[in-house]
Amino acid sequence: KPRIIVVANQKGGVGKTTTTINLATAMAAVGKRVLMVDLDPQGNASTGVGIAPAQRTPGSYAVLFGDVPMAQAIRQTAIPGLDIIPAASDLAGAEIELVPEANREYFLNTNLRARPQTVGEGQGSGSPVDYDYIIIDCPPALGLLTLNALVAADAVLVPLQCEFYALEGLSHLLRTIDIIKRNYNPHLELQGVILTMYDRRNALSRQVEDEVRAYLGDKVYQNVIPRNVRISEAPSHGKPVLIYDFRSTGAQAYILLAREILQREAAL
Amino acid sequence: KPRIIVVANQKGGVGKTTTTINLATAMAAVGKRVLMVDLDPQGNASTGVGIAPAQRTPGSYAVLFGDVPMAQAIRQTAIPGLDIIPAASDLAGAEIELVPEANREYFLNTNLRARPQTVGEGQGSGSPVDYDYIIIDCPPALGLLTLNALVAADAVLVPLQCEFYALEGLSHLLRTIDIIKRNYNPHLELQGVILTMYDRRNALSRQVEDEVRAYLGDKVYQNVIPRNVRISEAPSHGKPVLIYDFRSTGAQAYILLAREILQREAAL
Ligand SMILES: Nc1ncnc2c1ncn2[C@@H]1O[C@H](COP(=O)(O)OP(=O)(O)OP(=O)(O)O)[C@@H](O)[C@H]1O
Ligand SMILES: Nc1ncnc2c1ncn2[C@@H]1O[C@H](COP(=O)(O)OP(=O)(O)OP(=O)(O)O)[C@@H](O)[C@H]1O
Numbered sequence: 001k002p003r004i005i006v007v008a009n010q011k012g013g014v015g016k017t018t019t020t021i022n023l024a025t026a027m028a029a030v031g032k033r034v035l036m037v038d039l040d041p042q043g044n045a046s047t048g049v050g051i052a053p054a055q056r057t058p059g060s061y062a063v064l065f066g067d068v069p070m071a072q073a074i075r076q077t078a079i080p081g082l083d084i085i086p087a088a089s090d091l092a093g094a095e096i097e098l099v100p101e102a103n104r105e106y107f108l109n110t111n112l113r114a115r116p117q118t119v120g121e122g123q124g125s126g127s128p129v130d131y132d133y134i135i136i137d138c139p140p141a142l143g144l145l146t147l148n149a150l151v152a153a154d155a156v157l158v159p160l161q162c163e164f165y166a167l168e169g170l171s172h173l174l175r176t177i178d179i180i181k182r183n184y185n186p187h188l189e190l191q192g193v194i195l196t197m198y199d200r201r202n203a204l205s206r207q208v209e210d211e212v213r214a215y216l217g218d219k220v221y222q223n224v225i226p227r228n229v230r231i232s233e234a235p236s237h238g239k240p241v242l243i244y245d246f247r248s249t250g251a252q253a254y255i256l257l258a259r260e261i262l263q264r265e266a267a268l
Numbered sequence: 269k270p271r272i273i274v275v276a277n278q279k280g281g282v283g284k285t286t287t288t289i290n291l292a293t294a295m296a297a298v299g300k301r302v303l304m305v306d307l308d309p310q311g312n313a314s315t316g317v318g319i320a321p322a323q324r325t326p327g328s329y330a331v332l333f334g335d336v337p338m339a340q341a342i343r344q345t346a347i348p349g350l351d352i353i354p355a356a357s358d359l360a361g362a363e364i365e366l367v368p369e370a371n372r373e374y375f376l377n378t379n380l381r382a383r384p385q386t387v388g389e390g391q392g393s394g395s396p397v398d399y400d401y402i403i404i405d406c407p408p409a410l411g412l413l414t415l416n417a418l419v420a421a422d423a424v425l426v427p428l429q430c431e432f433y434a435l436e437g438l439s440h441l442l443r444t445i446d447i448i449k450r451n452y453n454p455h456l457e458l459q460g461v462i463l464t465m466y467d468r469r470n471a472l473s474r475q476v477e478d479e480v481r482a483y484l485g486d487k488v489y490q491n492v493i494p495r496n497v498r499i500s501e502a503p504s505h506g507k508p509v510l511i512y513d514f515r516s517t518g519a520q521a522y523i524l525l526a527r528e529i530l531q532r533e534a535a536l
């Protein structure tokens with residue numbers, strides 16, 4: 001306990017944040033105790049669950065460098081069972097600060113694995129929390145923040161936009177995961193690839209799907225996430241699409257995906 | 269000579285590479301001598317103009333560190349008047365390598381401003397080239413690669429996807445441009461904001477447009493780029509959409525945008 005799942009892809013705009021938020025929400029909805037970690041200086045995951053910018057420090061930067069007990073960086077969200085360690089603008093300087101440090105790849109692993117004694121006074125319930133899952137949202141790069149997440153991870157989820165540039169970057173990402181597994185974190189496993197922004201009417205989407213399933217087989221989830229405008233509307237309301245519009249095709253797709261992921265988790 | 273335009277936005281997947289390639293192509297089509305620089309380790313701009321992965325070194329990494337005369341890193345593309353300095357996987361290590369260097373923000377400025385004596389033997393024409401424009405594609409981050417580009421730049425173009433997260437990141441980007449202008453590069457100007465992946469049927473697109481025009485006025489170009497599937501098909505053919513499907517709404521939008529940008533350039 002807890003199991004750490006990292007959502008990563010160096011290609012930008014492929015649905016990392018959207019997948020992190022909606023997967024975490026769906027898992028919380030079925031009774032799992034979930035902690036999200038926003039490791040992207042953009043802070044989109046923090047915005048997507050309604051954390052006001054002024055409420056974001058201490059956050060993931062402080063946890064990464066062990067500045068505060070983890071519990072002080074945890075915020076409750078409006079979603080029952082889902083907490084978050086938010087990202088603030090201090091995180092933008094983290095990569096440069098990590099470069100000269102010894103064991104710079106292990107900072108997050110060391111601090112995230114330390115049991116959060118209590119959820120901070122002002123933040124939450126005040127009693128020790130045993131999370132079932134920690135889900136980490138990464139920035140669009142393979143820099144020291146994403147490397148720290150991969151070193152701390154049990155499993156990696158890769159959202160893959162059904163576009164050519166995204167497909168091209170996939171083999172580079174899989175090689176990087178391999179390198180981390182061999183040199184830093186032998187437990188690291190590719191949990192699966194999620195096809196996102198899928199458009200059935202568009203030949204490119206089908207081509208990318210065919211190619212990825214041929215290349216990776218059942219590492220690619222059966223459930224794909226369609227392009228759905230309700231998904232892109234939800235962040236401006238500070239809510240996951242699962243809450244913003246439960247009946248939308250986007251929300252329903254994330255529910256089916258979460259069920260498939262939890263079935264695979266149960267089989268481990 | 270030459271004028272250096274940087275295409276930047278830390279938000280991922282907003283159309284930086286697509287804008288760089290199609291703007292550069294449109295400018296070359298009206299007779300400007302253009303050099304693209306791919307400063308993203310993903311190498312999408314290099315792919316988008318058909319540079320094979322094996323043909324990418326020496327590339328932008330070598331130019332950044334002054335390892336080779338710039339001319340040796342320049343490749344001709346299939347588009348008349350358009351050359352590129354491609355990105356290879358060596359660029360992925362550049363940011364970490366720059367951190368301990370003095371004047372780390374000025375590496376690109378120093379090497380890019382040195383006149384390329386000749387386009388390398390094996391690469392191109394062999395005679396000195398006076399480029400009118402150098403257009404730099406940046407990675408989705410505000411790290412040392414993007415900072416090097418902004419320090420070297422005369423002007424910055426900001427592609428803005430018509431989505432909430434992209435809008436949220438805009439003020440942070442504009443603040444960063446201001447900081448670079450004040451501390452490193454007094455010539456730096458925001459050339460303009462380009463609305464990308466615009467969908468007229470979608471209220472979110474119109475809301476983002478209204479908000480950005482209210483906030484930035486005529487810094488936002490009149491011509492917006494619609495979401496158009498032909499744009500996302502072009503990269504798999506190694507061609508800009510202007511060449512892949514000249515009559516498409518995407519290609520026509522980039523032609524109108526290029527005309528608007530060149531009109532503003534002429535007025536400077
Ligand atoms: N299935 C979908 N349908 C429609 N829009 C989507 C979908 N998934 C994500 N989006 C929208 O597309 C944009 C990119 O998604 P998101 O921000 O989650 O990607 P990301 O990989 O986290 O981006 P970054 O690389 O910047 O971190 C967002 O504006 C989001 O609201
Ligand atoms: N107007 C458009 N209509 C449809 N698809 C588009 C449009 N512009 C870009 N795309 C596609 O959307 C994806 C993202 O665009 P692009 O790669 O140019 O963005 P980027 O900002 O360079 O991404 P990154 O942050 O990863 O560098 C690409 O697959 C591209 O082909």
Ligand SMILES: [Mg+2]
Pocket residue numbers: 016017018040044137138139
């Ligand atoms: Mg994100």
Ligand SMILES: [Mg+2]
Pocket residue numbers: 284285286308312405406407
């Ligand atoms: Mg790009």
